[in-house]
Amino acid sequence: MLDSKSPSTESNILACDVGLKRIGLAQYTQGIVLPLPAILRKNRNQASQDLRAILAQKHIDTLVVGLPSGGQANHQDTITRIKHFVGLVAFGGEIVYVNEDYTSQEALENLNYLGRQSRALAQKDGRLDSLSACYILERYLQSL
Template sequence: MTHNILACDVGLKRIGLATLTQGIILPLTPIIRSNRNQAAKELTNVLKERDIHILVVGMPSGGEAAHSDMQKRISHFIALLDFEGEMCFVNEDYTSSNALESLSYMKRQNRAKAQKDGRIDSLSACEILQRYMQSHNI
């Protein structure tokens, strides 16, 4: 049985999204956050529209004060979702820098635009989904 899986990279300004479609990881249009309730509502809608069974959430590993603060913010945000499926947390350390590196072929202004419009965040979500699949041998 195939499960519909969505990965998200929760940030303060944007939420990157990626999905697994016929065995291929694809970035989706990111959610631009104006506030956490609006972003939670939009993410809940994506989960329902795509009939998602498993939500994979990127979570920093912790250790540093900034990381534990972000862990709390992500946990609080995820608690706002109306989602009945399985939830899985994956270490997201370095996913953003890896995503930015994957765009190294672009000119600097295009990379900056990709950061601003959230494409980087969705590429980070692709990496989070990749890590989930590797850890579950999918």
């Protein structure tokens, strides 16, 4: 039985791992977490419009955004940048921030079976970022 905080299988949740070059995406739908193609960032306006379009197209209820824990002083700039970007998206649903520490490392470790060139391509085309978004989404789901 689901408690009131648990997402139902009808919930549509999107997680994003916001970076300077790519925005990794993962969706929770029908009870499963799926990576989506990453948004390749040309500028923040284009990226926020692309994200807004995906949120509308997929009928997303909740946007989960990865943030560094802020344990180091240099993370504050990143936190500020990510929150500013999310503000540009103009999403009317619920926005939840989740600790993203080490999700990129976890994602990279899960690609160890790939050869060096394939891992490099996964980093470049955004697959690694979307896998990281899957971990962010799983952390959110586990916290419920």
